[in-house]
Every structure is written in C-alpha cells, then in structure tokens.
Amino acid sequence: MKQLTHILEGFGSTLQLLLRSLSYIGTLPRQRGRFIEQCYLIGYTTLPIVAILSFFIGSVLALQAGYSMQNFGAKQFIGSLVGLSMARELGPVMVAILLAGRVGSAITAELASMKVYQEIDALVTMNIPPARILVLPRLAAVLVMVPVLAIIADLVGWFGGAIVTKYVSFISIEPEAYFSVLRRYMKFKDVLNGLIKAEVFGFGVVLVCCNIGLNTRGGPREIGAAVTRAVVVSLILILVLDYFVTKALL
Amino acid sequence: MPTPSHTRNPFTSVETPAVGVEIQGLSKNFGRLEVLKDVSFSIEPGEIFVMMGPSGSGKSVLLKHIVGLETPTAGRVMVNGLDATTEAAREQVRMAMVFQAGALFNSLTVYDNLALYLREHQVADENGIKEKVMRALQILSLEQTAQKFPSDLSGGMKKRVAIARALVMEPQLLLYDEPTSELDPVMSATISEIIALLRDEYHVTSLVVTHDRDLALNIADRVGILMDSRLVFLGTPAELRHPSNEKVNSFLNPKIDLKNPRYKKLET
Ligand SMILES: Nc1ncnc2c1ncn2[C@@H]1O[C@H](COP(=O)(O)OP(=O)(O)OP(=O)(O)O)[C@@H](O)[C@H]1O
Ligand SMILES: [Mg+2]
Numbered sequence: 001m002k003q004l005t006h007i008l009e010g011f012g013s014t015l016q017l018l019l020r021s022l023s024y025i026g027t028l029p030r031q032r033g034r035f036i037e038q039c040y041l042i043g044y045t046t047l048p049i050v051a052i053l054s055f056f057i058g059s060v061l062a063l064q065a066g067y068s069m070q071n072f073g074a075k076q077f078i079g080s081l082v083g084l085s086m087a088r089e090l091g092p093v094m095v096a097i098l099l100a101g102r103v104g105s106a107i108t109a110e111l112a113s114m115k116v117y118q119e120i121d122a123l124v125t126m127n128i129p130p131a132r133i134l135v136l137p138r139l140a141a142v143l144v145m146v147p148v149l150a151i152i153a154d155l156v157g158w159f160g161g162a163i164v165t166k167y168v169s170f171i172s173i174e175p176e177a178y179f180s181v182l183r184r185y186m187k188f189k190d191v192l193n194g195l196i197k198a199e200v201f202g203f204g205v206v207l208v209c210c211n212i213g214l215n216t217r218g219g220p221r222e223i224g225a226a227v228t229r230a231v232v233v234s235l236i237l238i239l240v241l242d243y244f245v246t247k248a249l250l
Numbered sequence: 251m252p253t254p255s256h257t258r259n260p261f262t263s264v265e266t267p268a269v270g271v272e273i274q275g276l277s278k279n280f281g282r283l284e285v286l287k288d289v290s291f292s293i294e295p296g297e298i299f300v301m302m303g304p305s306g307s308g309k310s311v312l313l314k315h316i317v318g319l320e321t322p323t324a325g326r327v328m329v330n331g332l333d334a335t336t337e338a339a340r341e342q343v344r345m346a347m348v349f350q351a352g353a354l355f356n357s358l359t360v361y362d363n364l365a366l367y368l369r370e371h372q373v374a375d376e377n378g379i380k381e382k383v384m385r386a387l388q389i390l391s392l393e394q395t396a397q398k399f400p401s402d403l404s405g406g407m408k409k410r411v412a413i414a415r416a417l418v419m420e421p422q423l424l425l426y427d428e429p430t431s432e433l434d435p436v437m438s439a440t441i442s443e444i445i446a447l448l449r450d451e452y453h454v455t456s457l458v459v460t461h462d463r464d465l466a467l468n469i470a471d472r473v474g475i476l477m478d479s480r481l482v483f484l485g486t487p488a489e490l491r492h493p494s495n496e497k498v499n500s501f502l503n504p505k506i507d508l509k510n511p512r513y514k515k516l517e518t
Contacts, residue, residue: 110357113356114356117351117353117356118349118351118353119353119354119355119356121314121319121349121353122347122349122353122354122355124317124318124319124340125317125318125319125340125345125346126346126366126367126370126419127340127341127371128366128367128371133370
C-alpha cells in the first residue's frame with residue numbers, strides 16, 4: 001500500500017514538473033546558453049559510447065543471424081534483419097539505456113546535490129523557478145539530441161553488420177548485396193518509428209531523473225541513493241514504455 | 251526610530267513601499283519534534299529586527315517560514331499582507347536571504363553567483379550587471395575572488411559572497427542567518443554597518459539572526475529572543491541590557507567559571 005502511494009506520488013510530481021517546465025517555454029530563446037551546454041553534455045559526450053555499442057550490437061546481430069540462417073539458405077536476408085532490428089528496436093532502446101546511465105545519473109546527482117546544499121532553496125527565494133532554468137533546457141536539449149544519437153546508432157549498427165557479413169567465412173556476403181537487401185525491406189516508416197521511440201524514452205528518462213534529483217531530502221548520503229533510484233526507475237520506464245509505444249506504433 | 255514608509259532602490263532610486271512581516275501564532279513540528287510553539291511578533295517596515303537564541307532553538311526554521319520554504323504546522327506568516335507560502339508573496343516582494351551555510355551555487359563562479367538574479371530577472375544589460383556586481387564585491391572586499399568558484403574560498407569569504415549576492419538583489423526584505431558568525435571582528439563591524447546603512451538610506455526591512463551581541467546592541471531597533479521554541483523576550487536593545495528574565499540574562503551574559511564548569515553540572 002505504502003509502495004503504491006509512493007509510485008503514484010512519483011507519477012504526480014513528475015507530471016507536475018513537466019507542466020511547470022512547459023509553462024516557461026517562452027523563456028527558452030534567452031536560455032540559449034544553457035540549452036547549448038546541455039546539448040553538448042547530452043549529445044556529444046554520449047556519442048562515442050553509442051557508436052561503440054551499436055557497432056558491436058550490429059555485428060553480433062549479423063553473426064547470430066548468419067549462424068542460424070545458414071541452414072535454411074536464407075542468409076542473404078541478413079541485411080534486412082539487422083537493418084530492421086537496429087532501426088525499430090535495438091537502436092532506440094540502446095540509446096535510451098546509455099542516456100539513463102550516462103546522462104540521467106549525472107543530472108540526478110547534480111540536482112540532488114543542489115537540493116541537499118540548499119542551492120535550490122536559494123533559487124526559490126530569488127523567485128527563479130528551478131523548473132525554468134534547470135529542467136526546461138535539459139528537456140529541450142534531449143529532444144534535439146536523441147534523434148541524432150539514434151540515427152548514428154542505426155548507421156553504425158548497420159555498418160557493423162556489413163563488416164561481419166563480409167569477413168566471417170561462413171557468411172561472406174558482399175556489402176553491396178547486404179545493403180541492397182537492407183534497403184529493399186526497410187521503409188522510411190521503420191526508421192521514423194524508431195526515432196519516435198527514442199524520443200519518448202529519452203524525454204521520459206531526463207524528466208524522471210530531474211524529478212528524482214529535485215525531490216531529494218536529507219544529507220549527502222541521499223545523493224547516492226537518489227542516483228541509484230533514478231537509474232533503476234529509468235530502466236524500468238524504458239522497457240515498460242517500449243512495449244506500449246511499440247504497440248501503439250504497429 | 252524613524253518610521254520610513256518606502257524602500258528606495260539604491261541604483262534606480264525608485265521608491266517602493268517598505269514591507270513588514272507579521273507572524274501570527276506560528277507553530278512548527280517536524281514529526282514529534284516541536285521546533286516553534288505559538289510564536290507571534292511583527293517586524294515593522296524599515297526596521298532592523300535582531301533574533302537571538304541558543305543553538306537549535308528554531309531561528310533558521312523561523313527564517314525559512316518567512317521566505318516560504320517551510321509551511322507552518324499552525325498559524326501563519328504574512329509578508330506585506332501576503333501569505334508567505336504563496337507565489338504572490340515571492341513575486342510581489344523582493345526578498346533575499348543569506349543562508350547560514352551560504353547556499354552558493356557551486357557550479358558558478360562568484361561573479362555568476364551574483365549575476366544570476368540580475369540576469370534571470372533582466373534587471374539590467376550585461377554592462378549594468380557588471381557594474382552592480384563589482385560594486386557589491388567591492389563593498390565586501392571580494393574583488394579578487396570574482397572568477398573563483400565557491401569551493402576555492404574560505405568559510406568567511408563564502409559568507410561574504412552570500413551577503414554580496416543578497417545585496418545585489420536590492421531587496422525590500424533582507425533576512426540574514428548568522429551573517430557574522432565566521433567573520434573577523436573588523437569584517438563583522440563592516441557587516442553591521444552595511445545592515446544599518448541599508449535601513450537608513452534605503453529603508454530595507456531586515457531580520458538578522460545572530461549570536462553577535464555587538465551587532466544586536468548597536469544596530470537593532472528591536473530584539474527578540476527565541477528559547478525552548480518560544481519567544482521569551484521582545485524589546486529594545488536598551489531593555490536587553492537589563493533583562494528581567496533570569497534565563498535570558500544567563501544566556502546573554504554567561505560566566506566562564508573554571509571551578510564549577512557547566513559540563514560537570516550536567517553529570518550530576
Ligand atoms: N528539515 C528538518 N527536519 C527535521 N528537523 C529539523 C529540520 N530543520 C530543523 N530541524 C530541527 O529544528 C530544530 C531547530 O533548528 P534550527 O536550524 O532552526 O536551529 P537554529 O536556532 O538555527 O540553531 P543554530 O543557532 O545552531 O543555527 C533543531 O532541533 C533541528 O534539528
Ligand atoms: Mg541556524
């Protein structure tokens with residue numbers, strides 16, 4: 001029972017934070033500096049790890065597909081399998097998970113420490129709403145950067161698949177053949193679907209992490225607890241949302 | 251005591267009415283702990299009210315109620331006739347608070363700490379902001395620290411930055427939580443002078459929580475003493491010199507008695 005009210009409270013306060021942040025949307029043009037800084041933190045610093053992970057996920061996907069399809073003589077379809085899986089599912093989910101681990105945790109740590117050291121109180125007494133200067137620029141930045149990250153994840157993943165299909169001896173399909181199958185069976189809608197999913201996950205992760213950070217109470221020890229909670233809640237959120245968004249977009 | 255009716259903005263000389271604070275039957279509990287019990291008093295527009303009292307008596311909690319960071323368990327706090335917990339109070343009254351621990355923005359330089367309020371409220375352009383910030387830093391002998399981060403400052407410097415940050419806001423109501431606790435005697439005197447100057451020249455209403463008797467006796471218009479969660483004394487500094495209440499007297503004039511130390515009394 002207590003757990004349930006906790007979860008509902010979390011929902012409520014997250015929603016409130018969202019509405020409050022959105023009500024300051026008019027101030028975004030003059031918060032350009034903060035927006036660009038957040039774009040840098042969210043996009044640029046996450047890029048290398050997104051690239052490395054998607055390369056290997058694409059490769060492994062091709063490897064597994066090649067292994068299991070060789071007996072059916074269906075291995076020429078590897079391209080479409082890697083392409084669709086990356087674009088529709090693995091790209092967006094992987095970007096969101098990395099965002100939770102790298103960006104979400106950092107956001108919660110920063111805001112929780114501001115709360116614990118009374119910086120948030122100071123902002124409130126200055127009549128500067130934290131939602132306006134701390135949350136809104138991050139939400140805007142994540143909306144802009146996530147599609148970029150997801151597209152890069154897709155491209156690098158496809159490329160990783162192509163390398164494996166060419167050089168692994170029991171598959172050995174030329175990249176031209178791989179990419180032509182990939183293109184034939186994949187529609188623009190599939191990529192768009194994936195981008196929408198990534199956008200929803202990324203936005204949700206940043207919002208939840210901001211809310212958990214701002215609601216931290218107590219001493220420095222709570223900062224660590226808040227970060228752990230933020231990452232766990234983000235991961236659950238991503239996987240739950242994944243089901244529902246996928247279903248809605250089918 | 252003069253009865254000024256307007257707060258003058260030191261930079262624009264625009265006059266806004268001086269604001270008063272009214273505290274009516276304020277009680278605050280944290281769980282079972284009763285921190286404030288039925289505290290009532292008012293701070294007149296433009297006066298310096300000094301609040302003293304033993305550590306843990308609820309002085310900081312009282313200040314937080316006035317800026318609306320805490321909600322009363324019972325009673326209410328009115329700032330300029332507006333309930334302190336409402337947005338309206340924060341929007342219509344320029345309030346600044348010097349937090350006991352400074353509460354500086356750790357990710358911003360000293361300069362940006364001071365400039366944040368002015369930038370967010372678009373008080374002036376960058377040149378105007380620079381002028382105000384540098385002037386506030388100068389008053390507190392902090393020019394050298396402008397580009398430093400709070401983590402690189404000494405305790406007393408942080409306190410002064412916190413005071414400077416409150417001053418640049420040009421507030422109508424200024425709350426200080428132990429402004430002189432970490433400062434040397436000369437700097438403490440400077441702070442007292444600044445608080446008095448803000449009253450005399452600009453009619454700023456001030457509430458100062460302090461253990462500094464010199465400050466209380468020299469610049470206060472009225473003094474309150476909070477003890478065991480209640481307001482046990484309310485009067486002028488002159489009355490404070492000869493308090494009738496024995497507990498107040500022994501709090502303000504503790505004897506250091508080496509033959510019969512207090513910790514020994516606790517043991518028996
Ligand atoms: N958020 C809180 N939760 C629980 N208890 C609190 C909280 N804030 C303050 N207290 C308690 O309220 C009491 C009064 O605290 P407060 O900080 O107001 O003391 P103070 O008079 O400012 O003391 P000092 O002179 O040492 O600063 C203390 O017992 C403290 O433990
Ligand atoms: Mg205190």
